[in-house]
Amino acid sequence: MTECKQQHNPEECTKMIVPVRDALEILNGKWKLPIILSLTFGAKRFKQISKDINGITDRMLSKELKDLEVNQLVKRTVHDTFPPTVEYAITEHGKSLEKMITELRNWGLEHRKQIMGNN
Template sequence: MLTRGGCPKNMLSIRDALEALEGKWKLLILFSLSSGPKRFKELSKEVNGITDKILSKELKNLEINKLIKREVYDTFPPAVIYSITPHGMSLEKVMDELHLWGLSHRKKIMGK
């Protein structure tokens, strides 16, 4: 049985997951936040190669998907802290497995 855009019903959950995590930055941002809350500039430095514009866009998308939380503190200048939500932390096993698979894949394709 096909649904939404011709996707088989048994693949909808995978499609939803991929849409929430699509792109090359979202999992890296979540991985960075899994070690603790961070400010924007800390994330920008830790997620090497991402532009501020893209980081801002990805953070908004992750927040919409309830994977991260954005807290604004009433200071001067205002402090904004990003942290991973419990829903985001439910991806911890997935991120760990991707990390291990990436190490194995890198060895396989580089012959090391």
């Protein structure tokens, strides 16, 4: 954001805004980050993820997992068992979000203090 302020150049601001918008497009909604967080603790089956995330429906979880898989943040593995076992895991690309998620968590904690008057 400093670049936009210092240069007052609309092209530079656009260069900064577009990738942020792209990231928000991929991670939008209230479920994608909780799913990614659930998988940072290891590969899980569908029902295990569902239990980790209070309030998500199976239909929504399925949709969000597909979106995350398309964006290469989550990998779906079907094991050759009877019946077939499906497992989801975070990819290396998905792990690259760790720093950003930590920063969001820290900001959220500070924001909560600010709003609640505990600053």
